Amino acid sequence: MPIPMRSLITLGAITLLLTACYRTPNDSVQYEDLDLVQTHYNASRLSGTSSYPNTYKTFVVADSFQFATNVEGVSIEDVNQPQYRIPLRQNIIDHLLDYGYLPVSNPTDTPDVYISLTVSYINTTSLTFYPIFWGGAGGWGYPYYGWGGGYYYPSYNWVPSVTSYDQGTMIIDWMDIKNAVAIPDNDTSFYNIDVEWEMVINGLVRNSSDADRLSRLQAAISQGFEQSPYLKN
Amino acid sequence: MKRISILVISFFVLSFIGKAQDMILTLHYNFGQATGDFEQFTPDPAYRGGGLNFTRFLESNDHIGMGLSIDWVGFYKKTARSTFPYYDEQTGRTNSDINALQVRYLYVTPILASFDYYFIKDANFMPYIGFNVGTIYTEQELNISALSNRVNTAWDFAAGAEAGLHLVFGESGLGMNLTGMYTHSFYNHTFYNVLLNTNTGGIFSVGLGVSFLMLR
Numbered sequence: 001m002p003i004p005m006r007s008l009i010t011l012g013a014i015t016l017l018l019t020a021c022y023r024t025p026n027d028s029v030q031y032e033d034l035d036l037v038q039t040h041y042n043a044s045r046l047s048g049t050s051s052y053p054n055t056y057k058t059f060v061v062a063d064s065f066q067f068a069t070n071v072e073g074v075s076i077e078d079v080n081q082p083q084y085r086i087p088l089r090q091n092i093i094d095h096l097l098d099y100g101y102l103p104v105s106n107p108t109d110t111p112d113v114y115i116s117l118t119v120s121y122i123n124t125t126s127l128t129f130y131p132i133f134w135g136g137a138g139g140w141g142y143p144y145y146g147w148g149g150g151y152y153y154p155s156y157n158w159v160p161s162v163t164s165y166d167q168g169t170m171i172i173d174w175m176d177i178k179n180a181v182a183i184p185d186n187d188t189s190f191y192n193i194d195v196e197w198e199m200v201i202n203g204l205v206r207n208s209s210d211a212d213r214l215s216r217l218q219a220a221i222s223q224g225f226e227q228s229p230y231l232k233n
Numbered sequence: 234m235k236r237i238s239i240l241v242i243s244f245f246v247l248s249f250i251g252k253a254q255d256m257i258l259t260l261h262y263n264f265g266q267a268t269g270d271f272e273q274f275t276p277d278p279a280y281r282g283g284g285l286n287f288t289r290f291l292e293s294n295d296h297i298g299m300g301l302s303i304d305w306v307g308f309y310k311k312t313a314r315s316t317f318p319y320y321d322e323q324t325g326r327t328n329s330d331i332n333a334l335q336v337r338y339l340y341v342t343p344i345l346a347s348f349d350y351y352f353i354k355d356a357n358f359m360p361y362i363g364f365n366v367g368t369i370y371t372e373q374e375l376n377i378s379a380l381s382n383r384v385n386t387a388w389d390f391a392a393g394a395e396a397g398l399h400l401v402f403g404e405s406g407l408g409m410n411l412t413g414m415y416t417h418s419f420y421n422h423t424f425y426n427v428l429l430n431t432n433t434g435g436i437f438s439v440g441l442g443v444s445f446l447m448l449r
Contacts, residue, residue, distance in 0.1 A: 036378035
């Protein structure tokens with residue numbers, strides 16, 4: 001029995017009806033959904049489960065963000081606008097105080113921990129590797145805090161490439177000044193500094209006049225400390 | 234190559250027509266529920282799916298139909314934001330925690346040979362049961378917020394059972410098909426970064442569609 005014409009018409013009608021049944025799942029992704037807070041820690045020093053005692057007492061938080069980018073036209077001033085820099089830095093200081101650390105009493109004192117702040121803005125659309133340059137030469141030892149007046153090289157205890165540093169990344173590094181190792185040199189003193197803890201905040205930047213960017217970053221900073229209870233002193 | 238495939242297809246089609254065997258072609262919309270480890274990955278029911286089945290009845294016993302079916306079901310789950318350890322794929326150790334949400338997709342495409350038994354033929358109400366055996370193509374995708382996609386695809390062995398019925402609209406050669414189907418997959422994969430293991434799973438799906446009955 002051949003399929004009659006009216007069957008085909010019926011088939012078309014039913015297909016249309018069934019298409020109407022198709023329910024699109026709620027799979028829209030918001031910008032906030034892509035926000036990611038990742039904390040790395042040196043398991044032998046700051047995991048909370050090790051026998052290694054937390055001997056850090058005093059801290060200094062860098063007073064401005066370093067900037068790493070592969071995009072031209074964005075300057076270090078852009079990432080250090082006061083309306084972002086001041087509240088973000090204060091939030092970090094508040095969490096450190098809350099966890100029992102003390103700020104150095106004198107700005108020229110050497111702290112146990114130096115919290116360095118970095119923003120990277122990496123355009124990955126046309127890249128297979130990341131030629132990052134650090135904006136601001138010798139940025140690791142911020143000149144306001146003159147412990148030794150030397151240069152500092154961060155040394156990571158993990159492979160930083162675990163996380164892709166994507167567009168709009170803020171990196172908060174816990175630099176172990178207390179156990180810094182001086183490297184002899186002719187002209188000036190170099191130090192090798194281990195990064196014992198790191199917070200990486202990753203997200204997409206909506207646009208330049210993004211009103212909730214500050215609140216997203218503030219929430220992410222709080223989350224990063226919250227998920228690192230082993231930092232409590 | 235194209236010409237050969239046309240020849241092969243024509244041969245099969247003509248051989249069916251020549252022998253005048255009973256045949257049923259079914260198109261249906263599917264919705265499904267994952268079971269087993271699939272359910273752990275995507276617990277929500279899926280409303281995206283569809284399928285096509287072609288059944289041909291034996292000359293000797295026209296209550297027994299053999300056929301081929303292709304189905305597709307797409308599962309989706311967006312988890313709540315949470316904090317979980319992130320493991321190194323090589324060492325299996327962790328020195329990292331992530332706060333993020335996960336967006337998960339599970340797409341299954343079973344391609345199965347079907348063997349059905351029809352209790353009643355030559356009636357407007359044709360219930361049947363059957364079992365299916367074949368292969369399943371699985372696409373499992375895990376996104377951790379801004380971290381790049383992790384996708385695993387695999388072909389696995391699959392088997393399952395089916396029960397359904399055709400409601401035939403008089404002499405039109407058209408009918409409505411309602412079918413319930415369970416397919417078991419031997420898929421096995423681990424996302425080592427988050428130690429998420431999926432070791433075998435099932436799909437329970439309900440199909441509602443239209444059948445074209447070519448019965449003598």
